[in-house]
Amino acid sequence: MEIIKELQYIVxxxxxxxxxxxxxxxxxxxxxxxxxxxxxxxPENTEQVSRILKLTNKHGIAVTPRGAGTGLAGGAVALSGxxxxxxxxxxxxxxxxxxxxxxxxxxxxxxxKLNEALKPHGFFFPPDPGSxxxxxxxxxxxxxxxxxxxxxxxTIKNYVLDLEVVMANGTVINTGSRTLKSSAGxxxxxxxxxxxGTLGVITKALMKIHPLPKSRIVLLASFExxxxxxxxxxxxxxxxxxxxxxxxxxxxxxxVLNAYDLKTPLPDAETILLFEVxxxxxxxxxxxxxxxxxxxxxxxxxxxxxxxxxxxxIWTARRLVGAAISRLDPQMTRVYVGEDIGVPIKxxxxxxxxxxxxxxxxxxxxxxxxxxxxxxxxxxxxxDVFDEEQWKRLNQAADEIxxxxxxxxxxxxxxxxxxSARGEYMRLERGLALGVIAAVKHAxxxxxxxxxGKLGI
Amino acid sequence: MEIIKELQYIVxxxxxxxxxxxxxxxxxxxxxxxxxxxxxxxPENTEQVSRILKLTNKHGIAVTPRGAGTGLAGGAVALSGxxxxxxxxxxxxxxxxxxxxxxxxxxxxxxxKLNEALKPHGFFFPPDPGSxxxxxxxxxxxxxxxxxxxxxxxTIKNYVLDLEVVMANGTVINTGSRTLKSSAGxxxxxxxxxxxGTLGVITKALMKIHPLPKSRIVLLASFExxxxxxxxxxxxxxxxxxxxxxxxxxxxxxxVLNAYDLKTPLPDAETILLFEVxxxxxxxxxxxxxxxxxxxxxxxxxxxxxxxxxxxxIWTARRLVGAAISRLDPQMTRVYVGEDIGVPIKxxxxxxxxxxxxxxxxxxxxxxxxxxxxxxxxxxxxxDVFDEEQWKRLNQAADEIxxxxxxxxxxxxxxxxxxSARGEYMRLERGLALGVIAAVKHAxxxxxxxxxGKLGI
Numbered sequence: 001m002e003i004i005k006e007l008q009y010i011v012x013x014x015x016x017x018x019x020x021x022x023x024x025x026x027x028x029x030x031x032x033x034x035x036x037x038x039x040x041x042x043p044e045n046t047e048q049v050s051r052i053l054k055l056t057n058k059h060g061i062a063v064t065p066r067g068a069g070t071g072l073a074g075g076a077v078a079l080s081g082x083x084x085x086x087x088x089x090x091x092x093x094x095x096x097x098x099x100x101x102x103x104x105x106x107x108x109x110x111x112x113k114l115n116e117a118l119k120p121h122g123f124f125f126p127p128d129p130g131s132x133x134x135x136x137x138x139x140x141x142x143x144x145x146x147x148x149x150x151x152x153x154x155t156i157k158n159y160v161l162d163l164e165v166v167m168a169n170g171t172v173i174n175t176g177s178r179t180l181k182s183s184a185g186x187x188x189x190x191x192x193x194x195x196x197g198t199l200g201v202i203t204k205a206l207m208k209i210h211p212l213p214k215s216r217i218v219l220l221a222s223f224e225x226x227x228x229x230x231x232x233x234x235x236x237x238x239x240x241x242x243x244x245x246x247x248x249x250x251x252x253x254x255x256v257l258n259a260y261d262l263k264t265p266l267p268d269a270e271t272i273l274l275f276e277v278x279x280x281x282x283x284x285x286x287x288x289x290x291x292x293x294x295x296x297x298x299x300x301x302x303x304x305x306x307x308x309x310x311x312x313x314i315w316t317a318r319r320l321v322g323a324a325i326s327r328l329d330p331q332m333t334r335v336y337v338g339e340d341i342g343v344p345i346k347x348x349x350x351x352x353x354x355x356x357x358x359x360x361x362x363x364x365x366x367x368x369x370x371x372x373x374x375x376x377x378x379x380x381x382x383x384d385v386f387d388e389e390q391w392k393r394l395n396q397a398a399d400e401i402x403x404x405x406x407x408x409x410x411x412x413x414x415x416x417x418x419x420s421a422r423g424e425y426m427r428l429e430r431g432l433a434l435g436v437i438a439a440v441k442h443a444x445x446x447x448x449x450x451x452x453g454k455l456g457i
Numbered sequence: 458m459e460i461i462k463e464l465q466y467i468v469x470x471x472x473x474x475x476x477x478x479x480x481x482x483x484x485x486x487x488x489x490x491x492x493x494x495x496x497x498x499x500p501e502n503t504e505q506v507s508r509i510l511k512l513t514n515k516h517g518i519a520v521t522p523r524g525a526g527t528g529l530a531g532g533a534v535a536l537s538g539x540x541x542x543x544x545x546x547x548x549x550x551x552x553x554x555x556x557x558x559x560x561x562x563x564x565x566x567x568x569x570k571l572n573e574a575l576k577p578h579g580f581f582f583p584p585d586p587g588s589x590x591x592x593x594x595x596x597x598x599x600x601x602x603x604x605x606x607x608x609x610x611x612t613i614k615n616y617v618l619d620l621e622v623v624m625a626n627g628t629v630i631n632t633g634s635r636t637l638k639s640s641a642g643x644x645x646x647x648x649x650x651x652x653x654g655t656l657g658v659i660t661k662a663l664m665k666i667h668p669l670p671k672s673r674i675v676l677l678a679s680f681e682x683x684x685x686x687x688x689x690x691x692x693x694x695x696x697x698x699x700x701x702x703x704x705x706x707x708x709x710x711x712x713v714l715n716a717y718d719l720k721t722p723l724p725d726a727e728t729i730l731l732f733e734v735x736x737x738x739x740x741x742x743x744x745x746x747x748x749x750x751x752x753x754x755x756x757x758x759x760x761x762x763x764x765x766x767x768x769x770x771i772w773t774a775r776r777l778v779g780a781a782i783s784r785l786d787p788q789m790t791r792v793y794v795g796e797d798i799g800v801p802i803k804x805x806x807x808x809x810x811x812x813x814x815x816x817x818x819x820x821x822x823x824x825x826x827x828x829x830x831x832x833x834x835x836x837x838x839x840x841d842v843f844d845e846e847q848w849k850r851l852n853q854a855a856d857e858i859x860x861x862x863x864x865x866x867x868x869x870x871x872x873x874x875x876x877s878a879r880g881e882y883m884r885l886e887r888g889l890a891l892g893v894i895a896a897v898k899h900a901x902x903x904x905x906x907x908x909x910g911k912l913g914i
Contacts, residue, residue, distance in 0.1 A: 098695050101694060123697075144638075144639075144640040146638055150637075150638055154611075157644065157647070158615055167893065171892070173892075174887075174888060174890060177867070177886070178867070179800060179801055179831075179832050179866070179868045180607075180608075180799070180831040181601075181607055181832075181871050182799055182868035183600055183602070183651055183868075183870045183872050183873060183874045184868050184870050184883065185875055185894050185912050185913075186648060186652055186656075186898075186912075187601070187614065187647045187651050188894065190614070190648065191647065193644065194640055194643065194644050214697070234556050237558060238555045238556050239668075240579055240580075240668030241668070242668065279736060279740050280736070280737075280739070280740040280743040280744060281743065282739030282740055283736050283737040283739055283741075286737040286740065287737060344559075344636055346557050374636075374638050375636050410635070410636050411634055411636045411640075413641050414636065415640050416640060418641055418642055426641065430641065431630065431631060432629070432630045433630040433645055436624065437645065439900045441643075442900065443899065444893065455643075456642075
């Protein structure tokens with residue numbers, strides 16, 4: 001039977017397409033990576049995924065799993081044609097089990113929806129990506145995502161207890177169990193988290209949840225230069241505070257946000273740090289005072305956000321950064337390259353300094369913001385995408401950003417994933433471990449059908 | 458050259474032995490599993506480990522890595538002869554890097570020594586095994602251990618950032634990096650954690666550390682039956698409290714401990730729960746009151762430990778359980794089987810009920826204690842080890858304990874590891890995932906030299 005007929009037979013003809021106009025919609029994610037699939041299939045359950053993989057494995061057809069397509073490294077883009085497996089339709093929250101502190105979800109559940117469902121129970125799901133309103137949990141898991149709360153709460157890998165995964169040959173396995181901890185053999189759950197669809201297709205996830213903190217306080221600290229801010233972060237954390245968020249906004253980010261017409265404008269400063277502490281009502285008061293006193297010798301000013309309303313406004317503003325940057329200049333487009341480095345905490349001041357010299361050298365403005373509390377800095381660069389020379393400078397700057405992060409003991413991707421955009425740095429970052437990665441990949445997907453061309457293997 | 462000569466050439470003749478009397482000392486761990494190695498080698502650095510593995514891999518000689526030999530499942534016992542690699546001599550704390558929130562250690566560092574080194578800096582290493590004074594960090598990592606603080610702080614897998622690992626063919630890799638988070642490819646760190654020496658030999662570990670909490674409060678709650686205690690735990694946790702420890706002691710455990718001549722005897726009760734909350738001074742007061750008020754409808758009594766001195770006494774008593782059980786009857790020996798089950802939190806009352814019916818049926822007393830806050834229950838059974846009939850009943854009871862835990866969605870080992878003692882349950886617990894585990898093992902150790910006969914593969 002023709003492949004298309006077999007696919008139609010498995011999921012029904014409405015859920016398969018080969019229409020160029022539809023395929024085009026699936027030919028990119030939120031990065032610049034492009035790749036046209038031959039088929040888009042929208043399975044509705046695990047059994048269908050299993051049957052699809054049996055078919056594609058038999059014929060050696062590439063399969064690229066996809067959630068919402070919000071990825072920033074081309075992870076969900078089909079580089080070798082074949083099938084894009086659109087899992088966004090598998091979007092049910094299957095179980096909210098408060099007594100066991102866990103939820104079961106399908107991979108297509110949008111991140112924010114899960115937190116909406118948990119809130120009435122007094123619980124939440126701590127990983128907190130900027131794309132919460134759009135991204136799917138399957139994608140978050142596949143990219144080992146995190147967000148603002150990972151200083152205190154860890155990344156998604158600390159929350160996944162069990163995954164149902166369809167392996168390359170169609171076998172369905174469970175990687176973990178319902179218990180909160182286990183020492184029974186290899187941690188296949190952790191192996192799947194961050195594997196970007198190259199080892200199997202996640203069809204269900206059982207995840208830990210956390211009680212909502214009773215109280216939180218946000219502090220806004222202004223600094224005269226970015227290095228001072230970096231030093232303050234090191235001191236606060238080494239001083240024994242574990243903030244629930246610790247974000248940096250540099251001058252350009254502040255300007256971009258203020259231009260966006262915020263309800264409460266951000267203070268005019270070279271650099272702002274936002275600290276959030278959460279916990280019991282009295283505990284957060286104590287911690288906020290500690291942050292204030294540790295920061296005093298670094299800041300030009302520091303104040304506590306007035307109330308929950310102001311806190312919400314601040315975090316809304318923070319979430320706007322990615323979109324707001326387009327206000328900078330209507331001719332310019334933000335290109336996501338070199339945007340997700342991570343460095344050891346004490347290298348933050350150093351990295352910030354080097355970013356400004358890369359900016360000077362390249363003649364490109366580099367906006368810097370991000371989760372400074374865990375060493376994760378996002379950079380934003382805009383160019384006129386019709387100007388080849390600007391592209392060249394941009395790519396050179398991104399390359400330098402990546403290599404500088406690695407030189408400081410860091411990573412080219414702290415939370416967005418490698419995809420194909422950052423594949424070339426894998427050898428440099430992982431060294432001989434890349435051989436081990438390739439061996440694991442080959443053992444579990446001998447025909448190489450799962451998301452080929454990614455992770456630099 | 459003869460193998461023994463080659464080994465002597467690599468590490469020096471003093472650090473290799475084939476003396477039967479010395480080999481005998483390495484023929485068991487803290488479990489009942491026995492196996493005699495042909496060589497014991499005590500490498501002093503990574504390069505030696507690499508050269509040893511190149512040699513043994515070439516000749517297909519089994520290698521069993523070993524730390525302090527405190528394991529409870531035979532993980533460090535050589536079942537196929539060959540080399541026992543005693544890593545206890547590689548015991549240096551290489552780096553205490555407070556600003557980066559991390560430490561680097563060799564695998565032979567004893568757990569308690571690390572916390573001693575961190576205390577003056579106001580930091581600690583949260584995983585907290587009962588064998589802290591003896592066990593090595595390498596063993597803790599290899600078995601994915603945890604202990605009393607994992608409800609709040611997670612298991613060791615949440616702390617390891619990077620491992621230096623010598624692979625079966627002698628290649629040395631780094632599994633991670635110095636950053637607190639990264640999305641750059643497969644999480645080989647997590648794959649190695651809990652792999653019990655079957656995928657590589659850990660020669661160095663970079664681990665996250667945590668600020669010491671400013672304050673803590675311990676509550677002692679007495680219950681008229683174990684199920685009531687189980688229900689209280691579920692309510693406290695679902696009520697939004699994340700205790701830093703939550704331990705259960707049943708009547709038999711209480712009697713055993715009181716017979717040990719504690720400074721402050723434990724209250725006479727059917728079951729005791731110990732809750733610890735930690736954090737800021739005011740925060741813990743608030744949380745302790747919440748625990749008290751949630752527990753009120755379940756307990757026969759509840760009180761707060763008077764001061765730090767009493768808290769220390771309580772935790773010292775808790776740590777004595779394993780040793781104290783020998784006081785029960787000098788004719789009887791505690792045998793470690795079925796001692797490490799884990800179940801989903803809401804199945805705890807159910808599991809406790811079933812344990813008492815297994816006890817009745819087998820005619821064996823089953824002492825129950827452990828980390829109830831994460832569903833991990835330790836059982837203690839004593840027999841006259843010269844009585845074959847008692848062995849039979851013991852093994853039958855252990856088998857029922859394991860199968861019951863699995864039936865309730867649990868695990869046969871929450872923190873002690875599988876080794877060879879629990880290998881037979883791997884198929885039942887992991888299902889088709891066991892095939893994936895075996896494939897990964899085969900890919901990374903094609904000759905099967907690393908710790909053969911473990912993990913049921």
